[in-house]
Amino acid sequence: MHEWAIAMSVIQTMEKWAKERGVNIMKVVVSLPSLSMLDLDIMRDAFKILKKNTVLENSEFEVRVRDTDFDCRNCGRRFSLEEIKRQLSEVFENYGEENPLHLLPAFVSSFARCPFCGSHDFTSELSVLVDGIDYESDA
Ligand SMILES: [Zn+2]
DSSP, rough: OHHHHHHHHHHOOOOOOOHHHHHHEEEEEEEEETTTTOOHHHHHHHHHTTTTTSSTTTEEEEEEEEEEEEEEEETTTTHHHHHHHHHHHHHHHHHHHHHOTTTTTHHHHHHHHOTTTSSOOEEOOOSOOOEEEEEEEOO
16 A cells, blocks of 8 residues: 555655654655545554554644646646646546546646647656655754
8 A cells, every 4th residue: 555655755754854843743745646546544543553653653643635737748748637628628528437547647738738748648746755854843
């Protein structure tokens, strides 16, 4: 399960961060890129279970989805997820109800193209990020 491995590494990073600074973390906001295959509920459960017996036991983990922007490798321009969704919805119409893609990043670039130059060669930030940390001094 990818979600568990990611949650584990976020927790380890946050533990180290808190110890180095001598702070209590109250809340961590984690964002998943909207085109990832990661399951929000599994991520939330993973944090709930993995934080036990760590310094983050009482910390809240908020997991949310963030919209992804895309960078064209061919013309260097940036475009939004909305543009991709629009293109994909046209593709889906041809398939009817049976959605073939489940929005795998690998498939997206073979169906969608840069709206400026038409290239399929684009990329996006697909890592899981820590967007915010609320903490208080341990003193
Ligand atoms: Zn382009």
